[in-house]
Amino acid sequence: MTVRLATAFLFGTLLGTGAMAQSSSPQFVNTLMPQPAHLSVQSGTLELTTQFTASEDKFHDARLDGAVARLLKRVENQTGLQIATAPASGSATLTVTVDGAGEVIQSDDENESYSLDVTASGAHLQAATVVGAIHGLETFYQLIQPQGAGFILPAVSIQDSPRFRWRGLMIDSSRHFQPIEVIRRTIDGMAAVKMNVFHWHLSDDQGFRVESKVFPKLTELGSDGDFYTQDQVRAIVAYARDRGIRVVPEFDIPGHALSWLVGYPDLASGVGSDGKGNNQGPYAISRIYGIFDPVLDPTRENTYKFLDKFLGEMADLFPDPYMHIGGDENNGVQWKNNPRIQEFMKAHNLADTAALQTYFNHKLLPILQKHGKKMIGWDEIFAPGLDKEAVIQSWRGFDSLAASAKAGYSGILSAGYYLDHINSAEEHYLVDPLPAGSDLTPEQSAHILGGEACMWSEHISPRSVDSRIWPRTAAIAERLWSPQNLRDVDDMYRRLWVESVRLEDFGLLHLAAEDMGLRKLAGTQEITPLKTLAGVLQPVGFSERYQLQHTSQLTPMDHLIDAVRPDPPSRYQVKITVAEYLKDPAGATAARAQLAAWFQQWVDAAPKAQQLMAAPLLESAAARAQQLGDLGATGLQALDYLDKKQNAPADWKQSKLALIEEAKKPVGLVRFTVLDPLQELVNAVP
Amino acid sequence: MTVRLATAFLFGTLLGTGAMAQSSSPQFVNTLMPQPAHLSVQSGTLELTTQFTASEDKFHDARLDGAVARLLKRVENQTGLQIATAPASGSATLTVTVDGAGEVIQSDDENESYSLDVTASGAHLQAATVVGAIHGLETFYQLIQPQGAGFILPAVSIQDSPRFRWRGLMIDSSRHFQPIEVIRRTIDGMAAVKMNVFHWHLSDDQGFRVESKVFPKLTELGSDGDFYTQDQVRAIVAYARDRGIRVVPEFDIPGHALSWLVGYPDLASGVGSDGKGNNQGPYAISRIYGIFDPVLDPTRENTYKFLDKFLGEMADLFPDPYMHIGGDENNGVQWKNNPRIQEFMKAHNLADTAALQTYFNHKLLPILQKHGKKMIGWDEIFAPGLDKEAVIQSWRGFDSLAASAKAGYSGILSAGYYLDHINSAEEHYLVDPLPAGSDLTPEQSAHILGGEACMWSEHISPRSVDSRIWPRTAAIAERLWSPQNLRDVDDMYRRLWVESVRLEDFGLLHLAAEDMGLRKLAGTQEITPLKTLAGVLQPVGFSERYQLQHTSQLTPMDHLIDAVRPDPPSRYQVKITVAEYLKDPAGATAARAQLAAWFQQWVDAAPKAQQLMAAPLLESAAARAQQLGDLGATGLQALDYLDKKQNAPADWKQSKLALIEEAKKPVGLVRFTVLDPLQELVNAVP
Structure with missing residues (x-):
């Protein structure tokens, strides 16, 4: 779409003849977001009437039933048509054919593809897995458009699958706690634009936000009372799974861990009152922002015993294959200042604090593996000697990500997707985890798993968080799902503003x-x-x-x-x-x-x-x-x-x-x- | 305030020189809602600064601590001043002096009075009970007004107590289920305007909305899956109690009980397939609105055994002294058509179905008493022979209420406060449970406990419910709290529109x-x-x-x-x-x-x-x-x-x-x- 067309659209909207009013023409107004991989427009339309039904004709389970029931409710809400909101048996307006449940625990290997064929007589959604079908149902919903006094779906044939397997949004619940309602409606929004990873930053210097029954002082002393109970976490994980979204928890270590030390000061690397790292603390939650000296002590077995128990507990709570261990912004000061740690480094031939952190990660890896988890961490964990299985989340940029891919590490991009930087949707949209013309080989390119928008919470409240995330994140979601050559900003905005209104259905307050x-x-x-x-x-x-x-x-x-x-x-x-x-x-x-x-x-x-x-x-x-x-x-x-x-x-x-x-x-x-x-x-x- | 003054205010607002901008004058702009019983304006102002603190200097408990902490958070949010948000020890800007906790279970006898004195050097809130203090804290918050570049409280002396002891809002969660978030933010709004009873209409023909562990089929078959778990109920009861609000549950019987019969058809009064009231049903949740024939059978002991167990379970869940048994709109058709019931009526000298319903209520009373509850029901329970202890909620009007008061029954008014009738705040405001010039004796007048706004839910959704309740309910709240002779509609609207904006703090979406x-x-x-x-x-x-x-x-x-x-x-x-x-x-x-x-x-x-x-x-x-x-x-x-x-x-x-x-x-x-x-x-x- 050229600028001229976009402008025409714009004036249409402003003069009250926008997307909706255009409906009196039978022309298909594509408001899909993200755009599917392959779409061909056919002739004809499927009219939505009160007779609309949906059925699952091959495989179904509670998750698919739920997704179909939600779609029916939304169709009703969108069109004002009173329809039967339970899935139908037998022939239906929308037939959903799914081969099977998909992975027991959704991973980044899940088959997310689907195809959707709409004709004048009905719609047929096919997918290998329930997750694929969930994505297809969102496409179905987005295809609904007004026409005359009613609503139709244009006849289309869509074959769709994501360009990247990891399409995430991170929320920092530590610096400002975000209530469960915020998390829930954010997940709804993510599902609407086919994102599949909710990365939950649950601990940082400013607060520890998830209940541990093994180490209750983590929240008793480190949270100001603002934390998620394990029941709430389980409910969120289930809620996300129902929407095809994985929940990857982050426990940021060894740095950004002040809130841990309030309750468990012995974990710290300070010299303590006896100069030997004992009798440490007291530590307090940090109220200010920045990088602080106190970090976990990677030289003592007790630290790993603690982490083994704690991460084991969290591994049960969060079923995702990955656990994010943060690993960023450790300034090494406590390590440099502690003679015992310096001695340990010499004894283990660790040249600098970066090497000591790699040692820490190396010790962490079997702990995670024991609990069935793969490691993911921020850029800083990418250091010589890092185990090849670890995944790197890059806040530094594509070059950093490419370097790790060349070194054989998988990674995801977050640089360029920091929502707190207040860039435009346009700017985010044009950032690509695997830009055209990159010098990566196909094998190296396969290491680029995708990207994640990041909602750091230094400056957000439960009232402002939605407008910081939406609608811009929908543009990032499209970048991560849709073909690489889709870079038409005008058309992106046209669709983004329609999607923005649709997102309000979930109670999101961004507008x-x-x-x-x-x-x-x-x-x-x-x-x-x-x-x-x-x-x-x-x-x-x-x-x-x-x-x-x-x-x-x-x-x-x-x-x-x-x-x-x-x-x-x-x-x-x-x-x-x-x-x-x-x-x-x-x-x-x-x-x-x-x-x-x-x-x-x-x-x-x-x-x-x-x-x-x-x-x-x-x-x-x-x-x-x-x-x-x-x-x-x-x-x-x-x-x-x-x-x-x-x-x-x-x-x-x-x-x-x-x-x-x-x-x-x-x-x-x-x-x-x-x-x-x-x-x-x-x-x-x- | 005359119309002229109100109009001047109005133009002020419209031209951007409204309540807020008037702040550059040191004049006190009274935006209190409800108006206190006695207020005298003193000279001077208390400036709010970052040094603002609050302390509790006599008695304190977790509930008072919580209320003070919430106030501090709201003061911060309102003024943008970063203050210490924990209660201070020692001398403070606001001193809260409370004699004691008040009733273990808040009842309609709770002492809700407080006094608040604001001078240039500080504020002093005094109350006999924590509930009184909670009301006083709301008054403190409403006194905050802008002045110049900052915020002040005008120097005032307030002695306040409610005109009526029962100031309620009913929400019908049956006809359209209202999510827990809606209930929570509604309770916040109620507390802001000093209401003290949340009447929760939990069962009706269209759905049974609270989990029973004793009779699980009530929700399994009677709720479409939309119901409150007992944990959620307990959380709401605690949330309301923290805000000085009682939760009175309503289980509407013997009519309006179709949803009970879906799981437990034997409770019904129909003749059944054997003509004797056995093998009844099947019954289904009603999708339409109206008055339906199926009602509970008051002639069988099994009905009372069921109610004894069920109401006992609910009595544990809802600690309030009252239990609402509905009792409205029973058309008596099933009773008239069932020969066995007709026989029973003859045998017991019950002249008509109204008499049979009184018999039912009479049997119900000792069950409620056994579980420590007083009975409250709608107008229809007021029939000859009704036990004097029962309280009557009048949807018919003041005359009906007055008649019951003259007969020695206590009652509350809801006629005139039906929010779904879409009357103006003005109309609701001028309805009085005890209007000037009523012919009730002082003793009879004492039977008028107060009133309740009613949010019937035939036509509301979680998105529209807030605007149906707010801000109009604030006008009703003032009618029930403030002196009888306060009937200045102009001034009411002036304050209502300020309160309406304040109510958005709680996430209420009425605007x-x-x-x-x-x-x-x-x-x-x-x-x-x-x-x-x-x-x-x-x-x-x-x-x-x-x-x-x-x-x-x-x-x-x-x-x-x-x-x-x-x-x-x-x-x-x-x-x-x-x-x-x-x-x-x-x-x-x-x-x-x-x-x-x-x-x-x-x-x-x-x-x-x-x-x-x-x-x-x-x-x-x-x-x-x-x-x-x-x-x-x-x-x-x-x-x-x-x-x-x-x-x-x-x-x-x-x-x-x-x-x-x-x-x-x-x-x-x-x-x-x-x-x-x-x-x-x-x-x-x-």
Whole structure:
């Protein structure tokens, strides 16, 4: 799809003739996300009526029954048609043919493929496994589109399977605890876009978040009371499995383990009060963020005895074949400062602390194996001597991932998928775990298992977490599922915004929480002008916020930055509309009208927004309201000069570019999303 | 507060100088809801800083600790001030002095009073019981107001206690199951407005919703799998108790009990296949609504054995002193048609089925007493011979309640508080369980324990339930707590809208769900014109929907009616603004400008809304968009004629009144909220 088409779509949406209204034409509007590997559009449509039924005609089990029942409920909810919500026996509108259950414990080897054929007379979903069928049911749901007064599915033939076997999302439940409801609705969203790994970061310096019955002090002393019970974990694992999603727990060791040491200080590598590593502590949960000295002691057998018991307990709780041991950001200070550890390193020929950590991992591996687990860890575990079975999760980037693949290690990419960096969906979308033109051999390429979006939680609350994850993660999910050559950003956004609305079905608040936040901040229901402002703002990224606000775990997360959304539609919309307009200022009347309407809206909203921003928690961003009006006026003036093909006064351009430059500053911890195209517009004025 | 003042406030809000912005003045803006019994405003303010602390200086227990910790967290969240969120020892900004825990099991005799004194140097909360303190903490929270760049509490002296001891909300979890999250956030909202009884309607013809270990078939066969486990119930009871709220379970018998009979058909009163009441059934959960013949058999000892065991089990699960036995809407058909039961009635001198039901209740009473419970039931249990200990919940009205009070029975009022009738907050607010001028003696008046808002669930979903309950229930809560002579509707709305925003803290979706629904219905994020329309619409009431849509438990609840809110601000705002304007059309320039702005907004939104309403689920209400534009144009024309003091053309008034009349029809299951004032405006044109 070209920019022109995307823009046409955009205006359609804005004028109220978007995806839904297009339904009066029988044309198939592809809103699938992720795009399937192979899709061919046939002629005809399958009408959805109250007679709609679904049946499982070969194999079925409780998991498939549940998935079909959920689909039926969602079809009903989407179409308003009252249908029988129990799977039918015998012939049905949708027949689901599954060969068998698939793996007893879903692994990264699970066959996830399916095919879906829709004709005017019915739909047929085929899959080797229940997981494949679960993915196919999501495709079926996404194919539903309005037509006239009802809903149809276009006739299509789809053969689909994922490009990568590991399509994950990590949530850090340590730095800010995330309630079970958040985890549950996130898993729903993941299933909707065919992700298959929920990576649960359960321990870190700032909190230990899962109940251990063997070592109860882990949460008694290391969690502030915010942790998941084993019953809750089991329920989440079952919930995820029902949706074709594995749960990979992470227990970050030997670094990032301060919360462990609060209850079990003997595990630490400090010299202790006797200088020999005994009588250690007391340690406390860290409230601040960063890399801390205290780490587990890899030289004492007691550490491994503890880990054996603890990881054994967790291995029972989390059935996934993998266990993530973190392994990142150990600064080695305690190891360097402890004479006993230094001696141990000499005795074992360990040249540096990296070698000692590899020694630690090497000792860990048989423990994990004993409990039936494979090891996965962050980039840092990739060091000489690492066992070939370990999988590496790269936060450093593709080069690091490629290097480990060349060395024969499997890995997944997370660099470029850090949601807390507040990049656009577009930027995430174009990051590829295996980019075209990489120099990896086919064998090495096979070591690239996939990728994971990462939701680190320094700066998120249960209210903001959804908008930090969604809808951007859907773009990452498509990157990991769909063919490599699918890189059409315009079409991605068109579909992303439809998917974003669909995701609200699960109670995800990624769209609703902005207004909730604005109402709270302003203390009133009447937030229309604030909404206009918030619509062209987004949060600053992780590092910037950390530096500007000096955040800690105790910093309240309730400012404007916590309400506004990353990559709101305005960013892409204004960008393509300005581009469309500047291609032909005289001819692009729709684009010009749309720009003028936006600019006028900003001008109108500014003074009212400014009044509302007298509220204490908005005051630090109050300058944004004034700027909004100035930017709108600038845009209107630019359009005016361009209309008249008239030179602007001598200092106009300079002063407006200065204004835009000023607006780029991270005032109030938020950024405007529309400055680059506005700058182009000003620059285009003769 | 006069209408004039309320209007001034309203414009303040709309122009962005509302409650929050007024903070730059040191004046106390009273946003307390419910209003306390006695409040005197002192001079000075208590500034909230990061040094804010709270301590408990006399008695404390886990419940008080928890309540104080929650307050601290909310203060932090409200003010953005990072404070120590653990209760302090020693002197503190807020000192909480509580005499003792209060009742082991909170009853309607609990002392709920408290006093709160705020001075420039600190705040002091005193209460006899923890429940009193919990109420006082809510008042403390509601006193927080912005001032300049920060937050303060005004210096006040408050002595507060409730007018009524029973201030409840009933949720029907049977007709549509409500997930635990809904129950939890509803209880949070109740606590915020000092309600103290959560009445949980757990069984009815359409579903049995609580696990029984003694009679597992109640849920196995009678719930579609949607029920609360006993662990969940215990957690909710504890959650409510922590917030000063009792949980009164209702098991509706002998009528409304179809779901019991699915698993235990022998309990029924039918004649059965042998004509003697044996081999009964099979029965099925009812999908439709209404009053059904099958009811429990009051003549057989087995029924009482069953109830003894079952109610005993539930008595352990629900510690409240009361158990609600329903007792409503038994049509007596099965009793009349069963010769054995007719014989029994003759033998026992029971003149009619009402007498038989009283016999049933009479047998039930010692069972409840044996399990330590008092009986409460609906109006119908009030029949000659009813034991004096039974409490009556009146859905019929004050006269019925007064009659029972005169007969010596205690009772609570629910007539006038039915949330599914879609009345305005104003209407609910003015209903009084003990209205001024009632002819009850003081002794009889003491029998009026209070009231309960009722959320029957024929037409609600987990997405719509919040907007059906909130914020209107806060107005009912104030009626039940605050002095009888507080009946200022203008001031009630002013405070209600502030409280409505505060209630979002608990994740309540009463404000957010409208947009979520509109996005889903239109299939796009771009819903601005639809929002304008939805803002002046509300659902039709229960009976009307039932009649127009022929709803059943299986009817999807996903139309426009399910998205829009009862009594949206537009209803009251347009009403008072038209009233303000018509008092002095030439002078009320602010009111005129506001009306013109609204009317113009309707005119502008109408064509765009109409396009979006081509979506299948909006089509049935599409006429509303056209009407919106017509109403806006009518309003603008009326203002124009009134400005010019000019006679409208001969047929103008007639045609516009006809248009308004037409718009009153329940098209699309929604109603306009603004027609009455618009009609006044048209009628005012010369």
